[in-house]
Each structure stands twice: as C-alpha cells, then as structure tokens.
Amino acid sequence: MANNSNLGAAKAAKNDEFYTQYADIQKEINAYLEYNPDTFRDKTVLLPCDDPEWSNFTRFFAQNFERLGLKRLISTSYAVESKKYKDYEPTLFETESPFFDIDKTRIKGKIFELTRDANDSGRIDIDDLEWHYLEGDGDFRSPEVCKLRDESDIIVTNPPFSLFREFLLWMVEADKKFLIIGNMNAVTYKEVFPLIKTNRLWIGATGFMSDMVFGVPQGALVAPADKAKAEKLGYVGDFTRLGNSCWFTNLDHGRRHEPLNLMTMKDNLRYSRHKEIREKGYLKYDNYNAIEVPYTDAIPSDYDGVMGVPISFLGKYCPEQFEIVEFRKGEDGKDLVYSIQTDRQTDRQTDRQTDRNKIVTPYFRILVRQRLFRG
Numbered sequence: 001m002a003n004n005s006n007l008g009a010a011k012a013a014k015n016d017e018f019y020t021q022y023a024d025i026q027k028e029i030n031a032y033l034e035y036n037p038d039t040f041r042d043k044t045v046l047l048p049c050d051d052p053e054w055s056n057f058t059r060f061f062a063q064n065f066e067r068l069g070l071k072r073l074i075s076t077s078y079a080v081e082s083k084k085y086k087d088y089e090p091t092l093f094e095t096e097s098p099f100f101d102i103d104k105t106r107i108k109g110k111i112f113e114l115t116r117d118a119n120d121s122g123r124i125d126i127d128d129l130e131w132h133y134l135e136g137d138g139d140f141r142s143p144e145v146c147k148l149r150d151e152s153d154i155i156v157t158n159p160p161f162s163l164f165r166e167f168l169l170w171m172v173e174a175d176k177k178f179l180i181i182g183n184m185n186a187v188t189y190k191e192v193f194p195l196i197k198t199n200r201l202w203i204g205a206t207g208f209m210s211d212m213v214f215g216v217p218q219g220a221l222v223a224p225a226d227k228a229k230a231e232k233l234g235y236v237g238d239f240t241r242l243g244n245s246c247w248f249t250n251l252d253h254g255r256r257h258e259p260l261n262l263m264t265m266k267d268n269l270r271y272s273r274h275k276e277i278r279e280k281g282y283l284k285y286d287n288y289n290a291i292e293v294p295y296t297d298a299i300p301s302d303y304d305g306v307m308g309v310p311i312s313f314l315g316k317y318c319p320e321q322f323e324i325v326e327f328r329k330g331e332d333g334k335d336l337v338y339s340i341q342t343d344r345q346t347d348r349q350t351d352r353q354t355d356r357n358k359i360v361t362p363y364f365r366i367l368v369r370q371r372l373f374r375g
C-alpha cells in the first residue's frame, strides 16, 4: 500500500516544485526584445528561487548574456533542507567543484554569478558562471537575497506558487522591474488587482490561456490527464501541464498595445459567435450601472458605458483602448449580480402578470470602459 505521508509530501511538493521549460522562457523574452531590443541592455538580472545547476532560466540568460547585452547575471537557489521537497542529490557540477562542502550542500543556498569571460574563451556564456554558498538558505526574504534584489534592475523567475503574493510585493516594494510566472487567478487577490488597475502590473506576452508545461521532481504525483497533455506537447517523463499559468510583468511588450478588433453592439446581437449574446443580448447588473459582457470578443465597440468582462480580458487588455474602473463588486459592496427572467405568471382573476427572476453571480468580473469615448 502506498505510504500516505510520502503521497502527502509529493502533493505538497507539487505546489512549489515546478520547473519552467526553455522554450517558454525564450518565447516570452523574445517578445520583449521585439518590442525593445534594449530591454535587458546594461541591466543586472536576478533569478531568485532558482536551481541554477539545472534551471532553464539560468541556462537561457547565461547563454544569451551577450545577445541581451547584460551587465550582470545573478541566480540564487534555496537550500534543500528548507524546501518542502527534500529528495535531492548534489550535481556533479557541485561535487566536483573546489568549493564543494559536504556540511553546506543541504543547508545553504547558492549564488551563481556571470559578469565576465572567466575561462578566457572569447565569449561570456554558461561556462563562465562562478558560484559559492550563500550565508543563509537562499530564502528570497533573507537579508542577503534582499540585498541582491536591491542591486538588480530586473527580476525574472517562476516563484514558489504558495508564496506568490509575498514574492510579488517583495519586488513591488523595492520598485523593481520583473517578469514572473504565476496562476492567472492571482489577479483576483486583493493585493494584486490594484496594481493591475493602475498599470503597474500586466499579463506577459505569451502563453496566456494556453497550456504551459513544467518539469516536476522525479516521481512526483502528476494527474494522468496532465501527464498526457504534457506528452502531447512533446514532454515525456516527469512533466505536468497547467492551463492557468501565465506571465506577470511590468516590462513593456507589443501585444499590450494592440487594440482589440471589435464589432458594434448591433452586429454582435446579429452575428456574435456566442449564441448567448445573439439570444439574450447584454444584460444589466442589478447592483452597478454596467452591462454584463461574458466574452471578451463580444465587447461592443460602440458602447460608451461601463462593462463587466471576464478576467481573461486581461490577456487582451490594451491600456490605450480601455480603462479599468473597478473589480468584481457592485455599488452595494457585494459581488456583481444580474437577474434573468425564468417565467411569467398571470393571475387569472386580475390578469396581473408577475415575473419570476433568477439572480446570477457571474465568476469574477472586471469593470472596464473604452477610452475612445472619454476624450
């Protein structure tokens, strides 16, 4: 019989131990370079919460150090004894290094740095990484990693999912540029939405609303359906796939400046690909002066008022086209609701008709309005 505590540990590990794929990092970074080739030029990039010996973040930034024009690359890892998942063997890279220390390997974090052509090969690349143990365990909240944060210009990583909120605020309070992976539902956190509303945080350029594949520790539990989806995308072995992960950033990219192409309300009512829009039209909320628009592509181009749209709208949000007004709540401070008539009853004696309504609370809505009409 499977040992329950092992299964529990593997499940817990699943929360934090997800390893990002090289192709996903490359695709995302290329989008920033397309928009501004100097996004990373002369910058110090910090990759915290990493495992530099096998991390694709470290590999990508080290291999592209010269192309990106980096000044300094720093990558830090978290000690295995501090992790929830403790199944670990030091790599040959570490054990064969003159810095290897059997007493430190499990309890200290590590720092890898790249600034120069250390091996005189004529180019700066992954083989020039220099490393040592940190004083502490590499916790991103420790004074030494906070110091590295303060020295850096841009922070890039896939932080532990269980500490996403804290990690985001850790970067925002230091006023850093960043690019991180998180769960799309994070936009519903009360600390996150104000940043989105004030254009201090937005969704990255790629991978939104599509499957992202992650490596997991050897033998970790993965739901068979996720394993199968990862395999379909070409990742066979210890991989999983998440359909709701996305990049969060405050680095500018071109996609967010492309306005949505929309139809007028009249055309939507006739030709929308959503039957619901064609049949029911746009319903008004009971507790806010706005219309319910359940699909981003059904936003009417000529509507001047406030509209409630799903959170997936943020993947298409162009700040020149839309203004974000409010999140989720009506004027009564409660979740937005609208009513739909379910049936109409007629009193036989008086002929009076009464409607019976069903109150609907749609899943998290964002209230937006088009800037076009605001001058």
Ligand SMILES: C[S@@+](CC[C@H](N)C(=O)[O-])C[C@H]1O[C@@H](n2cnc3c(N)ncnc32)[C@H](O)[C@@H]1O
Residues within 6 Å of the ligand: 016, 017, 018, 019, 020, 048, 049, 050, 051, 055, 056, 057, 077, 078, 083, 084, 138, 139, 140, 141, 157, 158, 159, 160, 161, 163
């Ligand atoms: C989602 S994984 C991503 C790893 C790597 N950045 C990648 O994408 O391949 C997050 C990593 O952060 C580590 N971690 C957990 N808590 C941490 C903390 N407080 N400080 C630093 N790292 C932490 C986890 O052990 C895990 O290795």
